[in-house]
Amino acid sequence: MICKKCGNSLKDGWKYCPNCSKKIYTKKEKILNIVIILIIAIFVVVLTLKYVIPVNEWYIERELEKKYNENFTEISLINQVKNSDTNLTCDGNSFGTIKGQGSTKYYKVYSRKNKIEFIATYDTSDKSKTINDYYLNSLNKRNSLTEAYNAIYKYLDTIDYEIKLVGLNNEVTINSRNHLENILSEYDEANEGLDDIEIYINKDLYDFYDSNYETIINLNTKIANIKETNGYIFSVKFLLNSNITIEFDSTNNRIEVYDQFGNLTRWEDVLDKYLQ
Ligand SMILES: [Zn+2]
Structure with missing residues (x-):
């Protein structure tokens, strides 16, 4: 074995390089390090999925598949929804046909299993990105x-x-x-x-x-x-x-x-x- 830092040759059982004091890891320690790095990486990926990636068709697909244990591949954003926050209020000039307003986003989802379309929604101000749906x-x-x-x-x-x-x-x-x-x-x-x-x-x-x-x-x-x-x-x-x-x-x-x-x-x- 050779020290990775200074090139000094090392003997089995040494914990530190006598030349430069670099720590020498055993096989067990190396594996443990890799496991720790993997766990951190998975954690980062999960948090990124949850908080960094915006809610889109892919995100909704994942959430619904977890919830219903069924594949939903046909998901599309609905661009225009009447009363997009579902309360029958008037914004002053476009009662009933409010376009692109409100904080609720609507997605149309198709279930091949039950041959039915349904709506999934989420509130853009909701940091936990909860998806509501009308499947059942x-x-x-x-x-x-x-x-x-x-x-x-x-x-x-x-x-x-x-x-x-x-x-x-x-x-x-x-x-x-x-x-x-x-x-x-x-x-x-x-x-x-x-x-x-x-x-x-x-x-x-x-x-x-x-x-x-x-x-x-x-x-x-x-x-x-x-x-x-x-x-x-x-x-x-x-x-x-x-x-x-x-x-x-x-x-x-x-x-x-x-x-x-x-x-x-x-x-x-x-x-x-x-x-x-
Ligand atoms: Zn060294």
């Missing part, structure tokens, strides 16, 4: 509403109806289960508020009541069941002729009938009331 929410919504559609399709097999998915500012007429599933699998800002079901039936109340009394009760139970299983709340309404509305009250698990003046009758009491 989107899945629950799709499952709940398609199951509800199936139930309606199955229970109302003897009458004609038109079914709509409605939101605060939007509604879509649903042609088929596939159509509904496609809408709910694809993230579209315009569709986001669409989570209630309206069923249009071209019948008068008694016409409908007469042959569907039990069906409506059974369907209400089924819908309540779907809500409970998936933990997703939505409303189901029937719209009949003369502005009569039948609504499944999810909190009380009741069926309520409203006339054109908004007067309420319970489904079980409809006949009694009108026979008076």
Whole structure:
């Protein structure tokens, strides 16, 4: 062995070079040093990933993969989002269409496993770079509403109806289960508020009541069941002729009938009331 500093030849067992006093490391010490350096390097890399690298598609992919143990490769930044901080406030001149404002960044993520798009967000002022996502929410919504559609399709097999998915500012007429599933699998800002079901039936109340009394009760139970299983709340309404509305009250698990003046009758009491 030769001293790396001064070139003096060294003997086994020496701890220091007698010429220049440089410390001579044993094999064990050398390995230990390498291990310590590796640990520090890993630590630096992890901290860099967490705090130095900006949140981007790659960062979100990593975070979501850790969370769901699933590969997400299709992630894209959404450049324009209505009310980017999700509160319905007005910035003075562009109510509802605030572009590039707010501190929330939105990313669209696709799950190949479940064939669904969902949103992941993060707040640029959040130093810990927490990623929030609506994956489970989107899945629950799709499952709940398609199951509800199936139930309606199955229970109302003897009458004609038109079914709509409605939101605060939007509604879509649903042609088929596939159509509904496609809408709910694809993230579209315009569709986001669409989570209630309206069923249009071209019948008068008694016409409908007469042959569907039990069906409506059974369907209400089924819908309540779907809500409970998936933990997703939505409303189901029937719209009949003369502005009569039948609504499944999810909190009380009741069926309520409203006339054109908004007067309420319970489904079980409809006949009694009108026979008076
Ligand atoms: Zn030396």
